[in-house]
Amino acid sequence: MFWKYVIFETKLLLLNKKNWLLGVALILFFPLYYSHYSKLDMVDLREEKNEEAENFPEILDKFPGSVWQTEEGKEIRSNLIQQSSLLNMQRLYLRNEEQGIFLGFFGAGPNLQNFFEAGLQLNELRLELHRRGNKGIQKEYIVPIDEIQKENALYRYHLEHELTLIQDQFKASNYIPVALRQISGVMFCLLVLFAGSSMLLNDQQHPSVVNGFPISFMQKAASKVGVHFVQIMLFLSASILIGGYYVSRKTGWGDFRTPVLIYQDADFIAISMLRYLFLMFVAFGLIALLLLFTFLLLNLVTKNLYAAIVILLFILLSPQLLLAVGVETNWLYPLKFIDISAVLSGEAAKEYGIEELDFKHAYSWLVLLTFLVMSILYFRNKLLHIQKVETIPMKIS
Amino acid sequence: MLKLSNVTIAYNDKIVLDSLDLTANKGEIIGVAAPNGTGKTTMFNVMANFVKPDSGHVFFDGKYTYRNEKEELHIHRMLATFPEQKDLFEELSGVDHMKLYANMWKGSTKHVPSIIKRLNMGHYVKRKVRTYSLGMRQRLCFSMMMAADTPIMLMDEVMNGLDVENVALISECLMEMKQDKLIFVASHLLANLDLYADRVLFLKDGKFVHEQKFTGENENFLKLDVSAEQYESIKSELDLPEGHMFIANYLLCIPLGGMSESEQSKWMGRMLKYNKEMTIGPLGTVEYYEKYYGKTV
Structure with missing residues (x-):
């Protein structure tokens, strides 16, 4: 029934x-x-990376002199310089990917893999700064932890599934x-x-x-x-x-x-x-x-x-x-x-x-x-x- | 098969059913005669558990009653109620309605074509209900009951909107169906009830005021039409036998039971003075109806 x-x-x-x-x-x-x-109007990844990279001179400029002189300050400065370097490498890998150059300048493997690996290293450095309390860094330049976690998750997924990054x-x-x-x-x-x-x-x-x-x-x-x-x-x-x-x-x-x-x-x-x-x-x-x-x-x-x-x-x-x-x-x-x-x-x-x-x-x-x-x-x-x-x-x- | 025990129900201090008792068995068609608003539908609703009585109970097969949902389902598997025309689904066809009832109670639709044929519905039954006339709808409602084919059927206003031909057809079907069923029929076609009902119940002021049986011997009456003035004159001139009735201000009924043939002839002779047309026979549903409700049918 x-x-x-x-x-x-x-x-x-x-x-x-x-x-x-x-x-x-x-x-x-x-x-x-x-x-x-x-x-x-979608924000392009290249534009995003360019903007991040452009922030670094300002981050370093605004870093208080009193902190520079300390041992910890030197370590933070070194961290920031490494971050800047990794970010520029990411920009380079992106450009290579766009232009179809797959040999890569730095290290072995395709550009994309390098891009993601550089990104993961960059985020690890950012997290280290969080652990240090982001001392001396202006608030507006601090990448929030949840943003870092999100980006890490995305990078790992791309690496794992060997996906291209730039999606329509x-x-x-x-x-x-x-x-x-x-x-x-x-x-x-x-x-x-x-x-x-x-x-x-x-x-x-x-x-x-x-x-x-x-x-x-x-x-x-x-x-x-x-x-x-x-x-x-x-x-x-x-x-x-x-x-x-x-x-x-x-x-x-x-x-x-x-x-x-x-x-x-x-x-x-x-x-x-x-x-x-x-x-x-x-x-x-x-x-x-x-x-x-x-x-x-x-x-x-x-x-x-x-x-x-x-x-x-x-x-x-x-x-x-x-x-x-x-x-x-x-x-x-x-x-x-x-x-x-x-x-x-x-x-x-x-x-x-x-x-x-x-x-x-x-x-x-x-x-x-x-x-x-x-x-x-x-x-x-x-x-x-x-x-x-x-x-x-x-x-x- | 069905027993009403002390059923009482009231709406806003108006007692609709008053300590009603009734026993009904398989193989019976029970007519219920009463004007509108006297509680016929309420009685059916109590039987089907659509309305809960203030007191009293309905028993089926001597043991089942509406104690819980399980028992209600058990009872509803053997009981179907007559659908109202206005409740039919306008966008569904007649066949859809019949199949619905067939499926819900029989679990099969094999018997539907034979019902369509029996009720001469073939020419319209596949059309949507919204195109049907009153008579077509009423036949459809009846066909749904036939499709359900339950042991107990409660049919309220079953002959509404039907022409003479279809009243006869439905009456025939009812007589065929009653073999293994208990059927309650509420109808305003009183003379028609006499054709197929085994007994007719008259409901008044919440009680059964009379039960007319067609199966046993009924007392014969000498029946003739007289005016109220004539009745008064007869009463003053003659000593009318005990149990005589003057129904609805026009029908004089003289009981012939217990009279010798010569006495019966004497009464007929006396009455010729008032009306030359008279009949002898038991009182019919119409006459009882007029008696209890004081209305001329």
Whole structure:
């Protein structure tokens, strides 16, 4: 009976024009946002390295004379000179790579490998200065530790996978995660809420047809949430594929091994774009499940579709709303998990000052919360039936 | 098969069902006759557990009742309720609706084509419901019940919107179906109920005020139309037998039970003065309806 009911719910969902419209809107978002994204001015790696190198004369100029004279000052100066030298070597390797000279001037191996190795050495020197407290260095020239960690993760990934460094930011492989990051958060939540808003509508509008079905409440709930979940995930997949295809026609697919930095175990690691997409997709799935079950619960309790939407939106936006009126909202950090891109990028961990707040932590919370909501639905239903028992004697007189 | 035990339910201090007791068995069609708003639908809703009674219980097969969800499911597997026309899915076809009920209760749709044929629905059943007339929708609702094919069926307003031909068709189907089922039918087509119901219950002020059985022997009455003035005149001139009735201000019913043939002829002769057209027979559903609700049907 369960699967027959699932098929019935699927049929009704396929007839739901509002959800098709939401799907089309999601699919259209990818090409539409690309027209804006493709006009952005991306910072080139060469320019970045040039700028860093140009800072060194100033760093050395502004170094206090009193520190120069000390033993430690001499060591710091030596460190900075080595940094400057490594940075210039990186610039040289980059130029060679651009001009197609692969022999390399300094040391054996291709330019890229040298570039990354030089970069790792440079970052080690920067970290050493951090350990020394960056004595004598102007604040604006200090590279933050998390930036160093991110860069190290990227360099190691490139070395390990022997990838070329200069990537076209406008290729599909680079664009899809950017677009997904835009969807992540309130936008995706709204999409799920509007798509799921019709879950109980059929039961409310056609009671005499559906009320007496010999199927349990939890089976009904599971099938309603299930078909809506599958539809949302299919829309998301379709939008990624169609959006990707659209961009690939303009600039090419790109390389899906391209690294993306994510925050994990209080550190930054680089993973391939494909894995990043997978992590995002799983997170979107978990968020959709949680929201659909929660929405179902609220809709059952309030018996009002719009009230359920408003309450859920208020809950989701409560950290921002409470913060606006000056209330400390750190304890509401699990709500931040609805914006999975912020979790993956480490922004959430930084914002709430919680080191372990990475995607594994978020996944666990999302699963836990989903089970919690499902349990409430289950026990609420049990309770409603138990109340009925109280008026019924066990034996017929 | 089904037992209502002391079922009471009230809405805003208005008692809709008042300590209702009823036992019904397989192979019966039970008609429920009452004007709108007297609690027919509420009674069906209590039977299906769509509404919880304030007190009392519904038992199935002597042991199952709505104790928990497991038992509710067990009961719902053997009970289907008649869908309302307005609740049909406009964008689905008739076949979709029938298959839905067939799948949900029988787990198979093999019998659906034979139902379509039996109810002459072949010419429209594949179209979307929004294109159906009232009669087509009503036949579809009935066909869904046939597709569910449950041992207990609760059919509220089953003949609504049907023409004479289709009323006859559905009545035939009901008679065919009752062999192994318990069917409750609430209908305003009272004369039609007489055709297929084994008994008709009259619900008034939350209680069954009368149960008319068609299976056993029923008392015969001499029935004739008279005006209220004529009735008053008869009452003053004659000593009317005990148990006589003057229904809905127009129908005089004189019980013939216990009278000898000569006495019966005497009463017929006396009545010829008031109306030459008279009938002899038991009271029908229409007459009881008029008796209890004071309305002319």
